[in-house]
Amino acid sequence: MDKAKHLRSSMTPEEIRLWYLLRGRRFYGFKFRRQMPIGPWIVDFACFKTRLIVELDGGQHQDDEEYDLRRTAYLNAQGWRVIRFWNNEFRVNEEGVLMAILKHLNS
Template sequence: MEKSKQLRKGMTPEELHLWYLLRGRRFYGFKFRRQMPIGSYIVDFACFEARLIVELDGGQHDDNHEYDLRRTAFLNASGWRVIRFWNNEFRTNEEGVLGAILDGLNRLVPSPQPSPKGRGS
């Protein structure tokens, strides 16, 4: 838990901006948590309702490719879907990144279907 607190204090500008957009159910009513421990890993942003993890990666992830693959495999095996974006991708295409996050959320959370009673009754 202490590591999560440290990471929350040391968020990148991109992470802080994305957190501003996701927090408090601002993003289409979905609840996100930041710097959440899941197993022995800490993820950037997690939506428990949709079992979706959003990661914003900086340049350090170029050097940690194998670690990231093991981490993602563990999270997937634990029932989570992980989507990753580079910090510069978020900076230059914020709308596209937010659209991809929304697509990921909508794919994982069933949308309400109209009641069959509503037809012809």
């Protein structure tokens, strides 16, 4: 749990912005948690009601695609859906990312 606490205090600017938009049921009434441990992994944002995980990935994820694939496979096997966005994608198309998240929440 200490790692999750550390991650909450060292979020990227993109994660901070997305958390501002998702927190407190601000996003269409959906409740999200941030830097949430699920099994052996810590996910960026999780909506338990819809079993949706939202990940914002920085450049470090380009170097270890297999890690992300293993992680996603585990989370899928636990009944979670995982959607990923690049930090840059969120920076340049915030509204498009939010609409994609909403679409997955409602599906």
